[in-house]
Amino acid sequence: MTVVSNPAAVYTTTAMPNRRLGEFLLAIILITALAGSLYTPHDPLALDYESRLLPPSSAHLMGTDQFGRDVLSRTMAAAGTSVIVSFFSVLVAVSFGLLLGSIAGYAGGWTDRLVGLFLDAFMAFPGILLALGIMTIIGPHMYGIVLALGFAYMPNVARIVRSTVLSIREKEYVEASKALGNSEAFTVVRHVIPQCISPLTVIATAIFGGAVLSESALSFLGLGVPPPHPTWGGMLADARQYMSIAPWLSIFPGVAITIALLGVNLFGDALRDRFDPRLAR
Amino acid sequence: MSNQDKPLLDVRDLTVAFGAGESESQPVRSVSLSLGRSEVLGVVGESGSGKTMISKSIMRLLPSGGRIASGSVWLDGTDLTTLDAESIRRVRGARIGMIFQEPMMSLNPAMRIGEQMVEAFVADRRLTPAQRQTAMLEMLERVRMPDPDACLRAYPHEFSGGMRQRIMLATALLMRPELLIADEPTTALDVLIQKDVLDLMIELVRDLGTSVMLISHDLGLVARYADRVCVMCDGKVVETGDVATILSSPSEQYTKELLQSLPARDRGRQSTDEIDTNKPVMKVIDLHVEFGRRRLLPWLKSRIVRAVDGVDFSLRRGETLAVVGESGSGKTTLGRALLRLVETTAGSVEFDGDEISSRSARQLRNLRSRMQIVYQDPFSSLDPRMRVEQIVAEGLRLSSLTGADRANRVRETLHDVGLSPEMARRYPHELSGGQRQRVSIARAIAMRPDVIVTDEAVSALDVTVQARVLTLLQTLQERYGFSYLFITHDIGVVDQVADRVLVMYRGRVVESGNKAEVLDTPRHPYTCRLLEAVPRLEKTTDGGFRHSNMRFDPPPPPDGYLHDENFLDINANAGVLVHVTETHQVAYTEAGERAASLG
Structure with missing residues (x-):
């Protein structure tokens, strides 16, 4: 095997299809989300008691749920909600985490301790519990979820950024930047933060996946996107009761979540490799 | 059998x-x-x-x-x-x-x-x-x-x-x-x-x-x-x-x-005459740098490490002053303190007649372009996410040059350090160790500084690459008149490039003087031991080399002084630097009252 001695070979033989697959799956989700907001075969909210719990057929490709709503339409409509909620949750988590983490890591001393204390307090709660608390205060609303999930995941990001910054700060090129006359803020933005991209892409994709699941858990508790608006998690939660008689109710949103997570994770790996000039070819 | x-x-x-x-x-x-x-x-x-x-x-x-x-x-x-x-x-x-x-x-x-x-x-x-x-x-x-x-x-x-x-x-x-x-x-x-x-x-x-x-x-x-x-x-x-x-x-x-x-003495180099002895570009007086170790408990006494402990010297325009010492001798801290990359505890650093040790960060920034540093490790001193041209251009950001002039300066500087124009688009990881060190040098000289601190700049390189980089540094000095503070542990390198030598031990200067004085007639016991320990090859008359096992015995100290034998003891008082010739200073211990009265 040539693989052992040549890292480039590993990259081309294994990483490329992963990237392709990730891009493909992600494209499916995004197109579904976009399409779902423009057109669905049936109204995702329309009740039809005549056709409750129908198995997949030509009229309802993914069957219907306990209220006779078309599962395909609901899955498509839910894609938009899930993607938007997860995306903005990640954005909130990463931007605040990056800010707090880099300040703590670079300044050190008392600043670091204070920020660390704050983060520890945040982390002491399980993420979902924290989100629950925030949601109870804000009330069930889509942007409430974004904030709740964003802040619930923020400490993880801040931790990772802080530890990366701590090691980068001691590098000689950071001191060299100061020796060239650059200000501290410029040095951090130019030389320190870019080094966090690799770990950040990894954690961001993990958070994205977590957010899809947490959003569904919140929806299940009635604190997520308010019903009747469909979300994958909400659909999955509803489907639990009918698992034995109508498995399609859980299969299709479940498959959607799987595709989204797999796509995002594979794409995240590819992104990380791309952003690192040492690995790029 | x-x-x-x-x-x-x-x-x-x-x-x-x-x-x-x-x-x-x-x-x-x-x-x-x-x-x-x-x-x-x-x-x-x-x-x-x-x-x-x-x-x-x-x-x-x-x-x-x-x-x-x-x-x-x-x-x-x-x-x-x-x-x-x-x-x-x-x-x-x-x-x-x-x-x-x-x-x-x-x-x-x-x-x-x-x-x-x-x-x-x-x-x-x-x-x-x-x-x-x-x-x-x-x-x-x-x-x-x-x-x-x-x-x-x-x-x-x-x-x-x-x-x-x-x-x-x-x-x-x-x-x-x-x-x-x-x-x-x-x-x-x-x-x-x-x-x-x-x-x-x-x-x-x-x-x-x-x-x-x-x-x-x-x-x-x-x-x-x-x-x-x-x-x-x-x-x-x-x-x-x-x-x-x-x-x-x-x-x-x-x-x-x-x-x-192999670094060997360059007998052709006679630059001491040309150097204007009256105008030091940098003057360091009684410099102290202390690091406080974190206290274990608030009421315990904090431990202080004296990294640089009362160092005086001056660096003249266009000269190479080598700072020699073992690890932990404070030579790296000294270099950083000159550039105010670490805060000094006491003493003063004068740069071109200006006292800079009390300057604010903002005032200091304008001076930065005139003092530069080249680091030892070419792997950690270059930002892995920047292209060579970006690295070299970085210092020019704060200069008054226009965009086109900057691009020209980058090209010119890369040429100066012997890198081909194609290298400009590369990332550090695509370069060899020697090439990286050239980029490091290019970054330092792009702004045409007066003083360059080279902190073990050639120690990580292979001998043949090291020889080329040393020659490059000398060529650049002749062209632009830089002063080098050359921090190294390698006596061979010192022998090749230095005009003057400063020997440090535990944050103190134990001996300083012209290269020939310090390396050929060392007087401090530590310098003698250091020179004996270095395996050296000596050029023979027929062009070959032979291994030379040198023995140095410190000559007797001047009247009123004793050999600074307790230099090994970190708690001992610092010796006094005594001029043995106009240029050669050695740390001795004063022999009691008699020494004080004699001066």
Whole structure:
């Protein structure tokens, strides 16, 4: 095997299809989300008691749920909600985490301790519990979820950024930047933060996946996107009761979540490799 | 028996290969060498020459993916390449001992020394635990560990690098192997400790009759300790022979090049006359830098480390002032303090007539472009996410140059440091160590500073690359008139580039003066020991080299002073710097009241 001695070979033989697959799956989700907001075969909210719990057929490709709503339409409509909620949750988590983490890591001393204390307090709660608390205060609303999930995941990001910054700060090129006359803020933005991209892409994709699941858990508790608006998690939660008689109710949103997570994770790996000039070819 | 005449180790036509087919690489190509009983063979080569791979294939410890493609390794009549896994395990440790470069990493920090040493007996079940204990104690005594009993119970972090390497040596020799492979055993150690460890090692192996394969990049070191030397380049043996023969009359071109690359005194350099002695560009008066260690508990006294402890010197325009010392002597801190990259505790730094030690960060920023620094490690001193041109242009951001002028300056600077224009678009990881160091230099000189601090700037480079970078630094100095503060531990480099020399020990200057004064007539006992410890090659009149074993005895101190023998004691009072000539200063201890009255 040539693989052992040549890292480039590993990259081309294994990483490329992963990237392709990730891009493909992600494209499916995004197109579904976009399409779902423009057109669905049936109204995702329309009740039809005549056709409750129908198995997949030509009229309802993914069957219907306990209220006779078309599962395909609901899955498509839910894609938009899930993607938007997860995306903005990640954005909130990463931007605040990056800010707090880099300040703590670079300044050190008392600043670091204070920020660390704050983060520890945040982390002491399980993420979902924290989100629950925030949601109870804000009330069930889509942007409430974004904030709740964003802040619930923020400490993880801040931790990772802080530890990366701590090691980068001691590098000689950071001191060299100061020796060239650059200000501290410029040095951090130019030389320190870019080094966090690799770990950040990894954690961001993990958070994205977590957010899809947490959003569904919140929806299940009635604190997520308010019903009747469909979300994958909400659909999955509803489907639990009918698992034995109508498995399609859980299969299709479940498959959607799987595709989204797999796509995002594979794409995240590819992104990380791309952003690192040492690995790029 | 003719057994005694036959070589102990006979490597025949050895080829080591990685990969297969098109991507196959051969770090070792048809190497043959032999090592007699009780002989010390030096294997010399630059990084990538395959010298370490040879030792690894002898031990059959090649990294995964590597294999012995052809050839054989005979140890006393057995071909090691044909042994099965079980039999080779019985050879390792018992018949071939090995010591590595990094004493910090080759000992397990979580295990007591005794527990690790006893592992050496794994292959030998004949001894009882008590006998093992005795053997370990005896060996530790032989490597002159102060308290062998306590040593067995201690953890590795309790010992300094030199002591750890002696423990490694004791462990490797515990089974009385016939062959000891020492792979760059002292490269990570300071020069005085290096001499200690190697002197001890050679004494010990002579005593035990062990053969040694001493792998090193340092030709001077090998010349001091080896009987024969084998020069390697690109996976091949270039030349093998007696040390003296190879040094005095090398037959191969590469060996000659290697010898010529060794830093040696440049007798042509007579720059002291040209330097304007009245106008120092930088003047340092009684500089102190202290680092406070974090207190364990709030009411405990905080421990203070005096990294720089009252240093005075001045740096003149266009001169090279070398700062020499061991690790921990404060030379790096001194360089950083000059640039205010660390805060000074007391004393003043004058730059071009301006006092800068009290400047605010903002005021200082304008001065930054006039003082620059080049770091030791070309791997960590360049931002891996920036292209070469961006790195070089970075300092120009704050200058008054327009965009087009900046681009021109970057091109010109890259040309100055001998990098081709295509390199501008590359990332640091695509460059070799030497090229990276050139980028580092380019970044420092892009703004045409007055002063450049080079902090061990050539220490991480191979000798031939080092020689080229040193020449480059000298050329640039002639062209632009930079002053260099040249921080290094390498006396050879000092000999080549310096105008004046400052010897530091524990944050204090123990001796300073013109290069010839300090290096040829050292007066401080520490300088003398330092110069003796450095393995040096000397050019002979017929163009060859020979190893010179220099002895320096410090001449008697001037009236009223005593030799500063207590310089080793960190708590002792600093000696007084006394002018022995107009330019040569040496630290002495004042001889009581009499000295004070005499002045």
